[in-house]
Each structure stands twice: as C-alpha cells, then as structure tokens.
Amino acid sequence: MSSPQSASKGDFGRRPYSIDWPTIGLAVIIYSAFILTTYFHAAIPWWLLLPMGAVIVGIHGSLQHEAVHGYPTRWPLANLLVAGWALWLWLPYGTYRRLHLQHHIDEQLTDPLRDPESNYVTAAQWAQMGKTHRMIRMAMGSLAGRFIIGPIYFGVMNYIELGEALMRGDRRLLAPWAWHVVAVAAILFWVLWVCEMPFWQYVLFFAYPGTAMALVRSYAEHRWAQNHNHRSAIIESGAFWSILFLHNNLHVLHHLEPGLVWWRRPARYREIREDLLTANGGYLIKGYGELARRYLLTPKEPLLHPYP
Structure with a gap:
C-alpha cells in the first residue's frame, strides 16, 4: 500500500495534464446554473432560490480552491479566467490564492500569527479587541455562529x-483588487441590469449563504496539536457535502497530497484510509451531522491558541 506524502511535495498526486476536463466541466455546470437561476429568479419561490443560490456560490468557492492548486489548467491566468469570478462578492481571488498557499505551510497550521486561516487568536490579539469584537469571535466558535455571523x-x-x-499604498495587497473590481462589476451588471434582481436579494439568496456554506467546510478542518500532521x-x-466541498472534507489527504485533483480524492482516500488516520492521529469526524450535534451551539475549542 502506498503512503501519503509530505505536504512540501505540492505536486504529489498531480497527473500530467494541460487541461483537466472534469474541472472544466464542473465550471460549465456551475456557471450555467448561476446564469439560469439568476435569470429566472422571479419565477423561483424564495424558499427554493435560497438553497439553490447557497449551493451554487458555495461550490464555486470550492472551484476557486481547486484553481489555487493548479486546476483546471497549468496556466494561472487561465485558471483566474475560469474560477476568478467572485460570486460571493467580497474576497478577491488573488487574495484568497495568496493566503491559502501560505496556509499550506503545514508546520504553521493553526498559528494565528503565521496561518491566515487559523480560527485561533493570540493573547495579545485578544487584549487588543474591544468588547463587541470579543463577543463576535466567541460566538463564531460554534458552528451556528460561524455560519450566521461569519x-x-x-x-x-x-x-x-x-x-x-x-x-499604506501596499501594492502587493492592492493588486488582486484590480481584477476583483472588474469581476464584481460584471457579476452585478448581469444580476442587477440584465436579470433585474435587487442587490439585497442577491446578497441574501446567493452571496451571503454561499459564503456561509464555505465557512462550514473550514470550521472543522484544523485543530492545534503538537504534531502538525495531527492538526488536519x-x-x-x-454525497451532498462531499460534492459541495469537492471532497476537501478529506482534509488531511489534501494537505498531504495537495496536488491531487478533487475527483481523484475519494479513490485515493479509500486506498490509504488507515495510513491517513495514523498520520493525523485519528482526527476523524463521522459527518457534518455529528459536527452539528456536537458543536452547533458549543465552541469546538478554546479561542486562544494553546501555544506549547
């Protein structure tokens, strides 16, 4: 049986390709669903439009994650043009790419000073927060708080x-916003002018719940542990959550083999499941139902990072 590889080998599992056609097909499905749902929004009851919008924007966030890791093509500009449309409006693709690749330095996982996706704060950060900010961060420790407030x-x-x-005139941080402004302008032109959907409705039925769905995925991806492999x-x-997250719920597999494309993860997981459970110290959650039962209203872990 083959073994999971070191996270530093970012190309492990990456098959030779110029274009990954399953990912292109996924992008076509996502954008087709987005175009049809927004164009015919007036004929769709709100109680159906809301979950449809949430799923479309949520899975598009997962598509962006694949683009960050080099799919569907070997050319970053092409991946930007395929996946870089900010359907959730708020986060530039280039910013997400920079932060997420930094997150993949596994030795830094969960460290709030070095891991930009950490759910923890330092004692110094906590001391600098006002009362309202502290209350918000504490509320976001539960799954419901992260989903609603996040x-x-x-x-x-x-x-x-x-x-x-x-x-500050920080060009490195500002550069991704140039494309972001263009992408958001194009989305809002389509939504507001072509589809005649009110802005509040797009935010309420698409952007906000779609972002919330993505935050469900990242809620339980990591915890602090002495061994960095035990943190994922x-x-x-x-099927629903696995497809929505493009099998990134098998998160230790993704960190150990980040070059492995989404549609190959299930088979690879079945192949080396026991090795992965050994590698991550048995950090296993039996589905999002269990996650909700345990942490819907209860914080998953302390907010302050437990530095050794």
Missing part, C-alpha cells in the same frame, strides 16, 4: 484590510 465578519475584516492597504481533520460525509 460571512459579514470576514467581509468587514477584508474591507478593513483593503482600507489599511490603501493608506477527516470528515467522512455523504
């Missing part, structure tokens, strides 16, 4: 960072 929190923090970058989870979920 989208607006991360959106606001993103625009605060933009304002600070503008004041496996969530063995059913």
Whole structure:
C-alpha cells in the first residue's frame, strides 16, 4: 500500500495534464446554473432560490480552491479566467490564492500569527479587541455562529484590510483588487441590469449563504496539536457535502497530497484510509451531522491558541 506524502511535495498526486476536463466541466455546470437561476429568479419561490443560490456560490468557492492548486489548467491566468469570478462578492481571488498557499505551510497550521486561516487568536490579539469584537469571535466558535455571523465578519475584516492597504499604498495587497473590481462589476451588471434582481436579494439568496456554506467546510478542518500532521481533520460525509466541498472534507489527504485533483480524492482516500488516520492521529469526524450535534451551539475549542 502506498503512503501519503509530505505536504512540501505540492505536486504529489498531480497527473500530467494541460487541461483537466472534469474541472472544466464542473465550471460549465456551475456557471450555467448561476446564469439560469439568476435569470429566472422571479419565477423561483424564495424558499427554493435560497438553497439553490447557497449551493451554487458555495461550490464555486470550492472551484476557486481547486484553481489555487493548479486546476483546471497549468496556466494561472487561465485558471483566474475560469474560477476568478467572485460570486460571493467580497474576497478577491488573488487574495484568497495568496493566503491559502501560505496556509499550506503545514508546520504553521493553526498559528494565528503565521496561518491566515487559523480560527485561533493570540493573547495579545485578544487584549487588543474591544468588547463587541470579543463577543463576535466567541460566538463564531460554534458552528451556528460561524455560519450566521461569519460571512459579514470576514467581509468587514477584508474591507478593513483593503482600507489599511490603501493608506499604506501596499501594492502587493492592492493588486488582486484590480481584477476583483472588474469581476464584481460584471457579476452585478448581469444580476442587477440584465436579470433585474435587487442587490439585497442577491446578497441574501446567493452571496451571503454561499459564503456561509464555505465557512462550514473550514470550521472543522484544523485543530492545534503538537504534531502538525495531527492538526488536519477527516470528515467522512455523504454525497451532498462531499460534492459541495469537492471532497476537501478529506482534509488531511489534501494537505498531504495537495496536488491531487478533487475527483481523484475519494479513490485515493479509500486506498490509504488507515495510513491517513495514523498520520493525523485519528482526527476523524463521522459527518457534518455529528459536527452539528456536537458543536452547533458549543465552541469546538478554546479561542486562544494553546501555544506549547
């Protein structure tokens, strides 16, 4: 039986390709669903439009994650043109790419000073927060809090960072916003002018719940542990969540073999499941139902990072 590889070998599992056609097909399905759903939104009852919009934007976020890791093509500009349309409006693709690749330095996982996707804060960061900010961060420790509050929190923090970058003239942080402005303008032109959907409706039925769905995935991906391989989870979920997250719920597999494309993860997981459970110290959650039962209203772990 083959073994999972080191996270530093980012190309492990990456098959020789110029274009990954399953990922191209996925992109066609996502954008077709988006175009049809927004164009015919007036004929769709709100209780159906809401989950449809959430799933479309949520899985598009998963598509962006694949693009960050080099799919569907070997050319970053082409991947930007395929996946870089910010359906959730708030986060530039280039910013996400920079932060997520930094997150894949596994030795830094969960460290709030070095891992940009950490759910923890340091004691110094906590001391600098106001009372309201502390309450928000504490509420986001539960799955319900992250789902409900998370989208607006991360959106606001993103625009605060933009304002600070503008004041400093930080070109590295500002560069991704050039494409982002174009992409958001194109999306809003389609939604507001062509489809005649009110802006509030797009935010309420598409952007906000779609972001919330993505935050469900990242809620339980990591925990702190002395061994950095023990910090990444496996969530063995059913078809809905697995497809929505493009099998990234098998998260330790993704960190150990980040070059492995989404549609190859299930077979690879079945092949080396026991090796993966050994590698991550048995950090296994039996589905998102179990996650909700345990942490819907209860924080999954302390907010302060437990530095050794």
